[in-house]
Amino acid sequence: MSRFFDSVDQVARRLTDAGYLPSLDIATAVFLAGHLGKPLLIEGPAGVGKTELAKAVAAATEAELIRLQCYEGIDEARALYEWNHAKQLLRITAADSADWNRTRDHVFTEEFLLDRPLLAAIRNPDPTVLLIDELDKADVELEGLLLEVLGDFQVSIPELGTVTAVRKPFVIVTSNANRDLSEALKRRCLYLHIDYPTAELERAIVRMKVPELDEALGEPVVRVVGALRELPLRKAPSIAETVDWAKTLVALGARNLTNGVVRSTLGVLLKYQADHRIAVERLALSEPESDRR
Amino acid sequence: MSASPRHDFRPGSSETLTDRLVDFVGLLREHGIHAGPSETVDAASAIVALGVENRERLRSGLAACLLRRNGQRAVFDQLFDLYFLTAERPEPATVPESVETLRERLAAALAADDQAALAELASQSLTELGGYGGAGGAGQSSRPVTTASGAGWSSYQTMKALRPEELLDRVVAGMGGAGELDSAVHTIEAQRRLRSFRTAVQTQARLRSADLRGTDYIARRGVETATDRIDFLGAREQDLAEMRRLVNPLARKLATRLAARRRKAVRGQIDMRRTLRRSMATGGVPVDPVLRARKHGRPDLVVLADLSGSVTGFAEFTLQLVQALQDQFSKVRSFGFIDTCDEITGFFTPGEPPQPGLSARIIREASVSRFGSSNYGEAFRTFADTQLDILGPRTSLLILGDARTNRTDPNLAALQAMTDRAKHAHWLNPEPARSWSTGDSAASTYAEHVTMHECRNVRQLTEVISRLSCVVL
Numbered sequence: 011m012s013r014f015f016d017s018v019d020q021v022a023r024r025l026t027d028a029g030y031l032p033s034l035d036i037a038t039a040v041f042l043a044g045h046l047g048k049p050l051l052i053e054g055p056a057g058v059g060k061t062e063l064a065k066a067v068a069a070a071t072e073a074e075l076i077r078l079q080c081y082e083g084i085d086e087a088r089a090l091y092e093w094n095h096a097k098q099l100l101r102i103t104a105a106d107s108a109d110w111n112r113t114r115d116h117v118f119t120e121e122f123l124l125d126r127p128l129l130a131a132i133r134n135p136d137p138t139v140l141l142i143d144e145l146d147k148a149d150v151e152l153e154g155l156l157l158e159v160l161g162d163f164q165v166s167i168p169e170l171g172t173v174t175a176v177r178k179p180f181v182i183v184t185s186n187a188n189r190d191l192s193e194a195l196k197r198r199c200l201y202l203h204i205d206y207p208t209a210e211l212e213r214a215i216v217r218m219k220v221p222e223l224d225e226a227l228g229e230p231v232v233r234v235v236g237a238l239r240e241l242p243l244r245k246a247p248s249i250a251e252t253v254d255w256a257k258t259l260v261a262l263g264a265r266n267l268t269n270g271v272v273r274s275t276l277g278v279l280l281k282y283q284a285d286h287r288i289a290v291e292r293l294a295l296s297e298p299e300s301d302r303r
Numbered sequence: 304m305s306a307s308p309r310h311d312f313r314p315g316s317s318e319t320l321t322d323r324l325v326d327f328v329g330l331l332r333e334h335g336i337h338a339g340p341s342e343t344v345d346a347a348s349a350i351v352a353l354g355v356e357n358r359e360r361l362r363s364g365l366a367a368c369l370l371r372r373n374g375q376r377a378v379f380d381q382l383f384d385l386y387f388l389t390a391e392r393p394e395p396a397t398v399p400e401s402v403e404t405l406r407e408r409l410a411a412a413l414a415a416d417d418q419a420a421l422a423e424l425a426s427q428s429l430t431e432l433g434g435y436g437g438a439g440g441a442g443q444s445s446r447p448v449t450t451a452s453g454a455g456w457s458s459y460q461t462m463k464a465l466r467p468e469e470l471l472d473r474v475v476a477g478m479g480g481a482g483e484l485d486s487a488v489h490t491i492e493a494q495r496r497l498r499s500f501r502t503a504v505q506t507q508a509r510l511r512s513a514d515l516r517g518t519d520y521i522a523r524r525g526v527e528t529a530t531d532r533i534d535f536l537g538a539r540e541q542d543l544a545e546m547r548r549l550v551n552p553l554a555r556k557l558a559t560r561l562a563a564r565r566r567k568a569v570r571g572q573i574d575m576r577r578t579l580r581r582s583m584a585t586g587g588v589p590v591d592p593v594l595r596a597r598k599h600g601r602p603d604l605v606v607l608a609d610l611s612g613s614v615t616g617f618a619e620f621t622l623q624l625v626q627a628l629q630d631q632f633s634k635v636r637s638f639g640f641i642d643t644c645d646e647i648t649g650f651f652t653p654g655e656p657p658q659p660g661l662s663a664r665i666i667r668e669a670s671v672s673r674f675g676s677s678n679y680g681e682a683f684r685t686f687a688d689t690q691l692d693i694l695g696p697r698t699s700l701l702i703l704g705d706a707r708t709n710r711t712d713p714n715l716a717a718l719q720a721m722t723d724r725a726k727h728a729h730w731l732n733p734e735p736a737r738s739w740s741t742g743d744s745a746a747s748t749y750a751e752h753v754t755m756h757e758c759r760n761v762r763q764l765t766e767v768i769s770r771l772s773c774v775v776l
Contacts, residue, residue: 033367034360039364041353042349042353042367045344052371092597197341200367201368201370203370216706230485234488236492238489240494240495267484268484292485292487292491293487294484295484
């Protein structure tokens, strides 16, 4: 079987080259997933880079990224395969009616099969990263379907038989934990919980993603975000928001973080009014002239 | 003194390593992390692939193989430390430093966030302040220590002597910066650093105690429980914050599940008129049947929550739960009670999580309490007298409380009147089922008339919610 990575260090190096700074947990889990040939289930708050990781792994291994975005009501036809009915009908009408037997045999062949992400990933002879994004949004039935795909890397198509992976794809499953995934599915995967990064790592990420940011601002930006995460907020800012905030500060040409600057750009970091109120109060952001409110 | 097998743990000896891993997994299970044999096999492959020289890498790898949900990592880390790390031998300082000097250095290290210095300080303060029995100080000799001798290392004792909380101002000042924003941000950051220092001391204490008394002994007794298994009733302030974080997604989970159920209910009769109209496009052949959306009223829910002091920790969570339910349904009415009952629906702002201390505010501002000690009978009577007509054949009644009624009349009749009118009635009790019939608890009496669920921690709450959302709502 093809290995995706040789060592944890190599994972870290290649991901960094691909523009993703992994923590030790992330690098180790990615290495093991490739090494053991198991899917990697990633949970964590929104915006900490779960999907980004899949993209980075694909970039780092020069693999094709096949993405299955889950949503409520997604079904087999959207996830696995579909028969191209229109084409089948054409074939039937085009064929000579005397030849029905031959026609019938030919209608259910590869020619009329429409690959959907799961089947496409399994049949791809080239290195593939299969990203099953936000699985918690899909219904429970889809998980049942995934068990076969993720456990044995094969798909059963009644008319054709079982299609087994030519080459095992690197599978990444992400979830925001809105719904608890089934034990059976979890057992087939390695588990990685991505949390907010350490201040040090986050500084490095900001430096990498927003190199224009004033060197002196990197430190306080990360520290303010870190402090916000300690507050009892409804939605704590994640890395994506930190990066956005850094970009905002660059756009505003801010030289240092004053109360006013933080206050006026708080909307980039916090998405709920109640969170704003808490932040303003706890970080002492209220301006003297707005005391009356 | 090689009582602890930890010292046999070496890269080369594969057999002890397997045993060690299996022991480790067994202990994880005892602490509620249910890793199966296939996970253990994965973990073994991970050890082979990663090697054991780099412990932090090994830790990440084993976590990926053995854990399955968020919230297990803290327990995992503690047990990993015990099983795969070696305690540093406490080196008696040549001249023991005074507590003041230690605190001085701690403040400086915290302000600079100097990890190496902090680790060293954690170890040193424990050596100088945390030993008891035969351990530490002068007793730190080669004298064999047995389990019975009661020797050990105490992080509690260390922190009590060190009083790092009082250093907070100094640390904040040391972090520099000016202005209110900086000092507010720095205070929060300093508190975080202090917490991680405390954890470091605790880890050291556990490791050294394990050295003295055997890994197993400490692993079974000295490890803190996972947050989702902490009792609501015994929760401390710092647990509450953590548990709140666990309850929030639970509320969301409940909401998605309910939404999914409602959508499913749409499948029903075929709407002939709209089907025929749509069939115009296909020349009158009804290819695409249109389903009539079923009319179904929003579920009605009435929540009765005990807000008395004995269930404060629990009340915080019932309020979170009430909030989640109110966000989801338009017809939820919530009532709080201690010894009288009053509506508290208005205390919740839609879409905003309840603030900490909301229960105190409700007690102040609503009339839920006359004498201040819980009296279920009285509370049910007030409810039955004044609000009985809001219960109807489509209403579900949810009661949250410990049923400790201070030896007053439980007033079953009032409860009976309520449950008779409601469609379903369920009771969540934060006490273990075995103590439902002890002392002044009327739980077993009530349980005969209402379905009562033991709901002591987040884990059980999760189970109860998934059961309830199928049955009640």
